[in-house]
Amino acid sequence: MREPLPSDMFDELCPSSLNPIRFGDKWAALVIRCLEHGPRRFSELRVPLRRVSPKVLTASLRSLERDGLVRRTVYAGPSPRVEYELTPLGRSILEPMAAACAWAEEHWAELLEAREAHDGAGRLDPTGS
Incomplete structure (x- = not known):
């Protein structure tokens, strides 16, 4: 029996939400992390991806499957089921993802500050200049 995925695996303050380096679509990196320890x-x-609608999660899984990562x-059988797991190619992206997450965590304050400054400037000057 596998250990269940924690429901708070990706809280709202997760550095992955600030990571400017994307691996696939918006949710792909989180899906890959969920599959890191097995199918x-x-x-x-x-459970941990509760903020993702079932439709969007399905699309993300299909995209990862198409790319050969999942x-x-x-x-x-009497109780049919479907499982998703990382392929060897998918496992090979774990190390670069870990490096990107470590970078985002290290620069968390700077990223937040830059986004807040940018968003604040956009509200003050609706022309974007």
Whole structure:
């Protein structure tokens, strides 16, 4: 039996939300992190990714599968199920992702400050100049 994914795996203050380096779509890096320690069912992924709608999560999984990063396995039988797991190619992206997350965590305050300054400036000057 696998250990369940924690529901607070990605809190709202997670550095991944500030990371300017993208791995696939908006949610792909979080999906990859959820699959880091082995295969998971869709319902298991929904626990830490509760902010992602089922439709968007499905699209992200399909995109990762298309790129060869995730394998989708269907198990037939009296209680059919589907599991998602990282392929060797998908596992190879874990190290660069860890480096990007460490960078975002190190520069967290600067990233927040820059975004707040930019957003504040945009509200004061609606022309964007």
